[in-house]
Amino acid sequence: MATKTTNPWGAASIVHSYDRGDHAAPPHIRHLPLSASLFDVGIFRDTLLPSVALHSSLSAVAYAVGRYTDRVETKDWLWPGAQIVNAWWSSVGRRVVLDGVPLGGVVATLSRPERLLLTGVTLWGGRLLYRLVSRSVRRGGKDDPRYAAAKKDPNFWNSALLKVYIPEALLQTIIALPFTAPFRHQGAVLPGGYHPLLQAIAVGVFSTGFALEVLADWQLDKHNRTQAGSMCREGVWSLVRHPNYLGDALVHLSFPILLYASDMLAPIEILGPVANYYFLKYIGGAKQADADQEERYAKEDVAKKVDYDEYKKERNAFWPDAGQIANKWTWIVLGFGVAGAVVERAVNEMF
Template identity: 30%
Template sequence: MTFMMSNFLAVTGLSFVAVVLMMTVTAVEGRRQGRVSVVDTAWGLGFVVVAAVAALVGDGPLWRRLVMLVLVAAWGLRLSSHMHRRNAGKGEDPRYAAMLADQPGDPFLVAVRKVYAVQGLAVWFVSLPIQVSASSGRGLPFVAVIGALLWAVGLAFEALGDRQLASFKADPSNRGTVMDRGLWSWTRHPNYFGDSCVWWGIFLVAASAWPGVLTILSPVAMTYFLVFATGARLLERHMAERPGYQAYQQRTSYFLPRPPKRSVSRG
């Protein structure tokens, strides 16, 4: 069994249409609620939709299509559920508010152009390993196993980091302080680091069969989003003025986990 370009075009075309429809529904719901942050819930679901399309339309080995669907669904549904619970009953996310502030034109159309369309394209592009894998041949299963293991490490890191942060925020005595315990003492963004591992793992599953390795720009793009664009860097700007955060930055790794520094040097 070899890679079938015609089948890939069907998978990627239907995936693109499905993502456009989903982001359209998300934009309408965001307008109804008066907040763009509903897109955070749709983000993970978008990948699940693509994985479902790939599993149904692809003609690659059934085992790999099902593995992809399970991995992506477990990650995406957990993330969407977490984001929905976190944002429920709250107003606009300050990061989106800052992004859309003072923009000329209709606010809804600006949000469509700067948020919904951008995130929809990002979902489609980052999910290319899933799409290509669905149309690829048999490949090397042991590479897929390595990818699944890396995915498991990433999901555990992400889920545990989110749980630790939620528990920290639920304690009134921690109000106004910086979370620097558990995984958060090893990296300032354990959830984003875990997210990155998840997508490099999914890439390896795709790379187990030609031409999945050619989709390497997808996990690179996801890692870039997480580290420099809409993820960690944007959150750092938002947190910069919080008391104690600069000291936390000095003793804790930015992204890659490492043991925390024992003390902060003072000049």
């Protein structure tokens, strides 16, 4: 039920009354009934264009810093950093800054699924940003070696803004849809209803992916400290050649699952994990890493190149083959996912 009342922050507003007992998102506050078009072009105005402006502005700053320091990796720092900024600006920041609503008032209006969404994005992006920055510090300020070949072009920096930084900003805009559009767009959602069990599954998928990323980075660092001359094949690296990218894809897949389970998923938001997966598998991510390893090991470490070639024959790049069902690390990672789902379900029942 909607009631007109006096806004304590200075203006009249519409207050929607609903029962928070099931922890569902407030019905139809941000989404219209299903009689509305499922493909509302209004999302370009209220979500996509503001996101493009935000990501492009941040990319321009990253480009300026990168050009000044001759470090292309500034765009990599922006990948998680800009998406965290966009998520929090869309959900909280713009209402505080532009509408004058107190921070506590904004946070209080966030539903439980929305808080789960923001928590997930912040955990994913914060961990990745820390990983990238700390790795850069360990290199002593040197750029990521993956970009050495590109920078041999004397005109690289003259074209990098339009050819590298801005295209990634546009891609980030699409990937961020599941955690920006729900806070910005008043449009129709896919029919689904409220499903607490499916919410727990979404948290389980997130936990599986997050565990893959954390374990992959930790095990790789441990291996490189003692056996830098060989490929890491232990732990989750025995499942696929790029478990960190698989984990990233699962994390982003969990967001639309959570939205659907909370009766909040608009069709266009599905593009987020699809775009992220395509980028990780076919453009950057796994494909770029494979190309870099092929070239770098062939020039710098022939023995490691031989080891890499054997590893490439034995393991898939992205998705585990059927034989990995017998790999203990498959079940360890899935165990983290189950644990995450169980904890989420228990907390949901308690509060």
